[in-house]
Amino acid sequence: MIGxxxxxxxxxxDRDTVKLGIEAPRTIPVHRSEVYEEIQRTNRAAAGEPPxxxxxxxxxxxxxxxxxxxxxxx
Amino acid sequence: MTQTIVKATDREITxxxxxxxxxxxxxxxxxxxxxxxxxxxxxxxxxxxxxxxxERFVWLQSLDDPAVALPTADPWQIFEDYAPQLPPYATSxxxxxxxEDFATLCVVVVSPGAVEMTMNLLAxxxxxxxxxxxxQVTLETGGYSVQEPIPRKAPxxxxxx
Numbered sequence: 001m002i003g004x005x006x007x008x009x010x011x012x013x014d015r016d017t018v019k020l021g022i023e024a025p026r027t028i029p030v031h032r033s034e035v036y037e038e039i040q041r042t043n044r045a046a047a048g049e050p051p052x053x054x055x056x057x058x059x060x061x062x063x064x065x066x067x068x069x070x071x072x073x074x
Numbered sequence: 075m076t077q078t079i080v081k082a083t084d085r086e087i088t089x090x091x092x093x094x095x096x097x098x099x100x101x102x103x104x105x106x107x108x109x110x111x112x113x114x115x116x117x118x119x120x121x122x123x124x125x126x127x128x129e130r131f132v133w134l135q136s137l138d139d140p141a142v143a144l145p146t147a148d149p150w151q152i153f154e155d156y157a158p159q160l161p162p163y164a165t166s167x168x169x170x171x172x173x174e175d176f177a178t179l180c181v182v183v184v185s186p187g188a189v190e191m192t193m194n195l196l197a198x199x200x201x202x203x204x205x206x207x208x209x210q211v212t213l214e215t216g217g218y219s220v221q222e223p224i225p226r227k228a229p230x231x232x233x234x235x
Contacts, residue, residue, distance in 0.1 A: 026162040031212050036112060038220045039197045039212065043113035046183045046194075047144050058096035059123040061103045062132050064177040065203050 091140055094133070097123060104137065105201060105208045112197070112210060114142060120208075122179075122201075132179055134199070146179035146199060152224055157216065158198050164211040168202045177201045181210075183221065192221040 001007050005025050012019040024030050088098045105120045119137040130151060136142040149156045158178065160170070170176050179201070181194040195218035201208040 027166060029161065029163050029212065035196075035212060035220075039194065039210070040113035042183055042192075042194050042220050043111055043144060043181060043210075046181045047114070047142050049145065049184045049186075057126055058098075059091065059094035059125055059133065059135070060097070061099045062122040062124045064122055064132070064179075064201055 089137075089140070091135060091143075093141075093143055094123060094125065094135070097121075097135070102206075105134070105206050107208050107210075109209055111144070111199075114139075117142060131182070134179070145182045145184065147182050147193065149178060149180040149193060149195060149198065152193065153195065153222070156195060156218075158195075158211075158213050158218070159215050160200065160211055161214050164200060164209060168200060168207055168209055169205060170200070170202060175202060175204060177203055182224070191224040193224055194220050195222045196220045 005028065007023040009021045009023055010018060011021040022030050084100050084102045086098050086100055088096060091097055099121045103121055105122060107118055107120060109115075110117055114136070117136045117138045120134045121137060123133045123135050123143075125131070125133070130147055132146045132148070134144045134146055149158075164170075168176065177200075179199045181197075181199065183192050183194075185191070195213075197210050197212045197220065199208060199210045
């Protein structure tokens, strides 16, 4: 157990390999660190790029509520 | 008698940003990221900005570190079938109840020389429009990519929206 809510379980054993699983409440995000690290790298790469050109008139706040919504499912 | 609550403290603040020049925003327009962002865990306050003529990009400009701004875009402009299934911790921690409650933005990486662009469809940024609380959420289903190539002739890109 890790704390009161997270449990590490053995899913399978094969020769010299042990497969572990993580049981956690659905309120806690659980991700492999490789995925998290890739997202970190992508965010940093995205932030590292300057905009194509510094605009003369500056920048304006976006009303996110006016964005396109996901297509309605039928 | 109807009462209107006017927030007297919703003042306008003007900044001179290193990347975008002058920008004016109101306190009520600030987006809060209580969990920061992967790679920028300590940054909490952002505003969403457009540059004139580039309205398809939404720049998340950090107010805590003016040097940090992440380019994002509406994923459905390019990937019409995108169907992110938000995991339970995301909908509950952001207090989302209906689809109209939130906006979704995906981080875009532009390679040097603006030859190629990729979009992070695996971890969309979800913004509660009512509370202005936001989080970058890693999807657990759908098989989406962190670096999905953006086609050159994407529907909205060709229109130059």
